[in-house]
Amino acid sequence: MKFHSPLLSLLAVLSLTSASQAGISIYLSPNGIETAEASGILNVTTETFNSRANGSVNNFEGTVGTYTTLWGGNVDNGNIYSGATQGKYLGIQADSSTTLTLTGDVAYFGLYFSAGDGGNSFAVKSNGTTIFSFNTAALLAMLPRTDEGRITAINGQQYLTKNYYGQPGTGHNGTEPYAYIHIIGTEGTTFDQIVxxxxxNTAVFENDNHSIRTTAPELPDTLVHIPTAPAPLPIPEPSAAIIGGIGALLLLRRRRA
Known part of the structure; x- marks a missing residue:
């Protein structure tokens, strides 16, 4: 019995290690686009906040779900830090967060990211567990405000990264980027909350035009894929690991004999 117990533990570890991981991909629209619909994403439901009174978003039941916040999540009138033509927007104050509990499981969430700074972040959750998190500092690193900066769309077209800076249509606030971000569940992954x-000690996370789809959309080839993490290390084949474990256990028994 002492021999079988470690082997069963090894098998259990291998089973957990080889379990499939949730898949999330992030994409960026061309500069100047402020909605999922204008990005070419079809059949979405969108919350624009335009029908919401200014002030706290806590317990706001919007078209895509329910927003909750202890403090710091507020709807405000459009200004140079929001979309030029989009009306009201949602602002998340420094050292605060707002949770959006979606209307159900979805495989797509889009948001307009305006006047971005390195303190903005979002987490994607499923059944209370964070399956993906992203800090926009990584996005800012992809968008240098230089003449040489380029990013490449799915179709190979290149966009000047400096053109993402400044409010679309007005050019105001030219030191911060404005972009529409797409969060897509891959390989059947769905989620039900966004934080x-x-x-x-930063500023405000301005965002707007939250869109959802229950299924992953067909991607327009004008979108840009945003790398979010290095490829995972390969997992050893279970058969090889089991053989190695059995060999080690047999050797241990011989030494004890």
Whole structure:
């Protein structure tokens, strides 16, 4: 019995290690686009916040779900930090977060990311568990405000990264980027909550035009894929690992004999 117990533990570990991981991909629209619909994403439901009174978003039942916040999540009138033609927007104050509990499981969430700073972040959750998180500092690193900066769309077209800076249509606030971000569940992954946060001692996470789809959309080839993490290390084949474990256990028994 002492021999079988470690082997069963090894098998259990291998089973957990080889379990499939949730898949999330992030894409960016061409500069100047402020909605999922204008990005070419079809059949979405969108919350624009235009029908919401200014002030706290806590317990706001919107078209895509329910927003909750202890403090710091507020709807405000459009200004140079929001979309030029989009009306009201949602602002997340420094050192606060707002949770959006979606109307159900979805495989797509889009949001307009305006006047971006390195303190913005979002987490994607399923059944209370975070399956993906993203800090927009990584996005800012992809969008240098230089003449040489380029990013490449799915179709190979290149966009000047400096053109993402400044409010579309007005050019105001030219030191911060504005872009529409797409969060897509891959390989059957779905999620039911989004948590939007702003780090302490920073500014405000301005965002707008939250869109959802229950299924992953067909991607327009004008979108840009945003790398989010290095490829995972390969997992050893279970058969090889089991053989190695059995060999080690047999050797241990011989030494004890």
């Amino acid at each position: 939007l946060s702003e780090a302490p």
